[in-house]
Amino acid sequence: MTARPDLSRRVAAEAIGTFCLVFAGTGAVVVNAVAGDPLGHGGVAAAFGLVVAVMIFAFGHLSGAHLNPAVSLAFAAGRHFPRREVAPYIAAQVAGAVAASFALRGLFGVAGGLGATHPRHVGAGGALVLEAGLTAVLMIVVLAVATDTRAVGSLAAIAIGGTIALEALVIGPITGASMNPARSLAPALAAGDVADLWIYLAGPIAGAMAGVVLYGVLRDARDLTPAVPRATATEREEPAR
Template sequence: MEAIGAFALVVAGCGAIIADTTRDGALGTVGISLVFGLIIMVMVYAGGHLSGAHYNPAVTIAFALARHFPVREAVAYIGSQVAGAVAGAGLLLAAWTDRPADLGATVPSVATGTALLYEVVLTALLMFVITAVATDTRAVGAAAAIAIGGAVGLDALFGGPITGASMNPARSFGPALASGTWTDFWVYVAGPVAGAAIGVFAYELVRGRRPTGPPPITSER
């Protein structure tokens, strides 16, 4: 499920970037952001009850650090997410051999330090929302997918033109590998991992004492 989710994210999200590039800006920033938000929303609905719907190594690492996810399973999750993202980028490469828009590879349009700061903040905001809806029984669980997809779309609206709004090392790795575009790639590993850790612990700080009762299915698998 984690591989399928990451695959769908790359095919739909990066596919939207390619479509926008090859069709004279038919989607624009708003359209691309909507695609990224929607694909995450539908895949959370599709796989939340099966794997927890991380689809993102930074999310898995942050959950493991905050003891919401077993460390022994994190490696398998991350491997699956990266494999799915690579498969998605490979499919796009097969369809677009001329590699338009570098197949959706994330490359900063600003200085490296600014790009790193953006990726940290974007991912922290996303992870704060994920932690709230996935680990706190007081949250409205049925709306988790909408909240998470909305956070991704929102981040993409204001961060997409700056860094590509990756928030996800696997999402960046797949297109980078397929297109051979590695410009400042480290930003898309360090930024999301640091940001996710900040986001999960920020919510732990403001939530206070954890509520009693069984954890939701999306938090501890």
């Protein structure tokens, strides 16, 4: 088995991956604002899903491609990730995200608010619940493809990217469907717009933790069910992350 890269290289992969996520994802919001809405809401949602899928393909085998402080914290809470590495991962994710937002500001000013997230058509409490719920669902999908050998590992990037795109498509107009503290923190700092930021820090973290607990309950319950037919070779693939 090939040894995974040392911590410094994995941290670098997280920084680069999160830079790309924020640059492409929030960049789609900025381009929409600058160019007269050529992408539309669906295009922005697709951009977030696609860039996450691409980054998982690129860096999943190196760092795990967390790209999200809430995911790193939840992995550690669920004992799927060393706690001593959480702080370096989060620092790298935030640094990559902030660098991407300031790069966008240098190119386009504060067009589109640089993709900063705010609740619309719902109060702060509702937005908090929605962000937590979205992140819980995302975390369940991440855990399924990253830690369960019964999941189809080769489709991990598609499953996670598809989940993000779907949730952004449905709930994006209401909360921005951040699901990622670094994704919301970076444009808030670059645009100088920190109103409502607490929602997008607390909600995803709480949701990711809830997702770990819920998936643990569901997985344990499934382990107690009668044996299922023998899996195919595809179903027995090791997870890609």
